[in-house]
Amino acid sequence: MKKEKKIHRRKRLMFPPAVSAREVAGLFLTAMIFVLVTVVEIAITYIIKTTIDVNNSKNIYKFLDFIPVVIGLAIVYGLGKFLAAKRSVHFSAKIVKNEKVRLSEHIQKLPLNTVKKYNAGELYTTIHENMLSVEEYIKLLPGAIASPVIILMTMAVMFWYSWKLTLVCIISIPVPTLLFGIINKPIEKKAADNQDNIGGVNYLLKCTIEGLDIIKTYHLFDMFSSKFHKQLIKVKDKSLEIEKIKTKASPLNFFLRIFPQCVIPLYCAYLAMRGEGTIGLLPAFSLLIVNIFVPIETLLRFSTKYRETLSPMQKVEELYSLEEERTGGILPLIDSDSVVDFSNVYFAYSDVNVLEGITFSVKKNQLIAIVGESGSGKSSIIKLISGLYEDYKGSVKVFNREVCESDLSELRKQIAVMTQTAFLLPESIEKNLLYSVESYEEEEIAKAMTMANLNEVINKLPDGSKTILTERGMNLSKGQRQRIAMARVILRKAPLIILDEATSGLDPLSVETILNSLNVLKQNHTIVMVTHDIQLASNADEIILVHNHRIVQGGSHEELMKNSMYQSMYMIQN
Numbered sequence: 001m002k003k004e005k006k007i008h009r010r011k012r013l014m015f016p017p018a019v020s021a022r023e024v025a026g027l028f029l030t031a032m033i034f035v036l037v038t039v040v041e042i043a044i045t046y047i048i049k050t051t052i053d054v055n056n057s058k059n060i061y062k063f064l065d066f067i068p069v070v071i072g073l074a075i076v077y078g079l080g081k082f083l084a085a086k087r088s089v090h091f092s093a094k095i096v097k098n099e100k101v102r103l104s105e106h107i108q109k110l111p112l113n114t115v116k117k118y119n120a121g122e123l124y125t126t127i128h129e130n131m132l133s134v135e136e137y138i139k140l141l142p143g144a145i146a147s148p149v150i151i152l153m154t155m156a157v158m159f160w161y162s163w164k165l166t167l168v169c170i171i172s173i174p175v176p177t178l179l180f181g182i183i184n185k186p187i188e189k190k191a192a193d194n195q196d197n198i199g200g201v202n203y204l205l206k207c208t209i210e211g212l213d214i215i216k217t218y219h220l221f222d223m224f225s226s227k228f229h230k231q232l233i234k235v236k237d238k239s240l241e242i243e244k245i246k247t248k249a250s251p252l253n254f255f256l257r258i259f260p261q262c263v264i265p266l267y268c269a270y271l272a273m274r275g276e277g278t279i280g281l282l283p284a285f286s287l288l289i290v291n292i293f294v295p296i297e298t299l300l301r302f303s304t305k306y307r308e309t310l311s312p313m314q315k316v317e318e319l320y321s322l323e324e325e326r327t328g329g330i331l332p333l334i335d336s337d338s339v340v341d342f343s344n345v346y347f348a349y350s351d352v353n354v355l356e357g358i359t360f361s362v363k364k365n366q367l368i369a370i371v372g373e374s375g376s377g378k379s380s381i382i383k384l385i386s387g388l389y390e391d392y393k394g395s396v397k398v399f400n401r402e403v404c405e406s407d408l409s410e411l412r413k414q415i416a417v418m419t420q421t422a423f424l425l426p427e428s429i430e431k432n433l434l435y436s437v438e439s440y441e442e443e444e445i446a447k448a449m450t451m452a453n454l455n456e457v458i459n460k461l462p463d464g465s466k467t468i469l470t471e472r473g474m475n476l477s478k479g480q481r482q483r484i485a486m487a488r489v490i491l492r493k494a495p496l497i498i499l500d501e502a503t504s505g506l507d508p509l510s511v512e513t514i515l516n517s518l519n520v521l522k523q524n525h526t527i528v529m530v531t532h533d534i535q536l537a538s539n540a541d542e543i544i545l546v547h548n549h550r551i552v553q554g555g556s557h558e559e560l561m562k563n564s565m566y567q568s569m570y571m572i573q574n
């Protein structure tokens, strides 16, 4: 089984998955250009040999006949070299670009609980950094394909010139080649170990950049620097080990080149003395032997790269083997009176239940508030409604369809979610407002901005709604970001609106505005709102109190005021 897997992996690596038939044809065409260049080189050795041998026979003007041919060959040679190099680079860059796009699309389609098992640094390393190694590998591929043809072709010509001299030249090749393979074998394992180290570096970098405010506030420079330093040393040490192996193998290249170059003049002179060869053999063989050891070196370099690339490709394969979120399913019944219906729902992210026996329902155009202590499971309920997790027990119906049987894409189109942290792109505020909106009219934007109390924010910015946000909207305050997210939810015009801590970070005036907006939205939308703000919750048609992963009570604000836990939450806030 293990062996089968390995063979499968190697097959995928030889023919990377994103390669189209046209690109494979392009790859072989590039290899053929390498071969063509060799044909030119062989032709030139023939001309040199013939010219020298003819000169020897006193017909010194014979070489003039070759001048037009040599010019023609030189043009073909130059063009061929240029084209082969250009196409190799182009081909590898294109394949790797396609592969990265495919991989990131695949990751977007994975279920949330699958992706959460990986840290961001590891995913970044697999999608981007590992691909640099794959790109290098593919760049060598056309040359490697052409190499055996070049070697065979050159040898045939050498044999034709002098089989004895050829045998003497190639006798030294097998030993260093074999040794090269043996010495380089551990590279594969070491490259695999270094993948994890590089992933660790990327992860630490991400943490450092994202948590810079905390690092500064708590003066965590030493701790982060020392962790980063240790991780970089691990990468450096492993890279050094790999380079050491490569260095150990490099003298073999020397033997591969030097031995034949020493032997050729000696043996040529010997053959000439015996009358078994001409003096023209010397330059011809000196040039031809290059066409033997350069392709051998290409193949050896290729095999080293192959070992280094196996591990990155294995990681890529691992990601591809993860099953994507299912597509298709039953369409939601948007006109149904039952919008959300939980019945005895149990749910766990790993082993421990975070929801236990949850039962509640939300009818069309109702405003429901979910309140409860931190970590009690409120956001988890919201995630089940959006179909982000399907491995729940019990029944979760949204728009009268079981979520785990619903068409998730269609279901999500009917829901506008505002999460605890507003997700903003580094684009203009206007684009951020509209990126999930299919159709809109200008006055709808103005209305949504008023309802989310966003006008006040935008009017203070020099470029207004055209202001470009920095990464994650960090050039705005948390409350300002929340207001953009709120306006976006309104613009999406989805029948079900889900708000998870929509008012956290907002000033009382903005909370008041949002509250008024919710009362307007309620007329045409169903709203599920998670909040710690009891004042806000008290406006809901029904409040659900979650404690220790269970619903302890549901009802109106007045009914819940009889519950001691709710009462104390209310008292603390008032």
Ligand SMILES: Nc1ncnc2c1ncn2[C@@H]1O[C@H](COP(=O)(O)OP(=O)(O)OP(=O)(O)O)[C@@H](O)[C@H]1O
Residues within 6 Å of the ligand: 116, 349, 350, 354, 372, 373, 374, 375, 376, 377, 378, 379, 380, 381, 420
């Ligand atoms: N992706 C996750 N993987 C594993 N456990 C998780 C994950 N998300 C949440 N949890 C755990 O599930 C429990 C419920 O989390 P949840 O986010 O639903 O709480 P919450 O009521 O929304 O809390 P808060 O008011 O702080 O937002 C918590 O114990 C939390 O640690």
Ligand SMILES: [Mg+2]
Residues within 6 Å of the ligand: 378, 379, 380, 420, 500
């Ligand atoms: Mg939460």
